[in-house]
Amino acid sequence: MAGRPHKVMLALAVAGLGVATYLTYIHYAGIKPLCTAGGSCLKVQTSVYSKLDGVPVALIGAVGYTLILFTLLAPQREGTRLITMLLTSGGFAFSLYLTYREVFSIHAICEWCVSSAGIMTLLEALAIYRFLRGDPLPASAPSAEVAQQPAPLAKAGR
Numbered sequence: 001m002a003g004r005p006h007k008v009m010l011a012l013a014v015a016g017l018g019v020a021t022y023l024t025y026i027h028y029a030g031i032k033p034l035c036t037a038g039g040s041c042l043k044v045q046t047s048v049y050s051k052l053d054g055v056p057v058a059l060i061g062a063v064g065y066t067l068i069l070f071t072l073l074a075p076q077r078e079g080t081r082l083i084t085m086l087l088t089s090g091g092f093a094f095s096l097y098l099t100y101r102e103v104f105s106i107h108a109i110c111e112w113c114v115s116s117a118g119i120m121t122l123l124e125a126l127a128i129y130r131f132l133r134g135d136p137l138p139a140s141a142p143s144a145e146v147a148q149q150p151a152p153l154a155k156a157g158r
Helices: 004-029 040-045 057-073 078-106 111-133 144-148
Strands: none
Touching: 004 040, 004 057, 004 111, 040 078, 040 111, 057 078, 078 111
């Protein structure tokens, strides 16, 4: 049974994947992104920082969100929560770098990029929270500690 943070993270990962997929699509289709901030999105999407070693950063983001989604759909154990936290940490750090480039190198803000950075920030915070607190077992399931204890022996003669 998934807890509330897990469900919120699933929704955020799907939303992030949607944003990254849209930005990847417009990159390869060669079309202008929908943008309310004038030409800022186009300026960011066509900058030298929109690719990393020839690969669009939007595609890297789509792969990252897909991996996060896979870890959220996998059986939830401490190991999968750790992998989710590590992936979101990488995504968060990458988002910080790209936001820095938008502000200080490109001098334009892409609202799609900002929304992805916001989504990744929330995912990172929730991933850390889930990892540190662990997911409690559902109320109907016995705790692992109780389930592993041997049954008490009946006292003889009483």
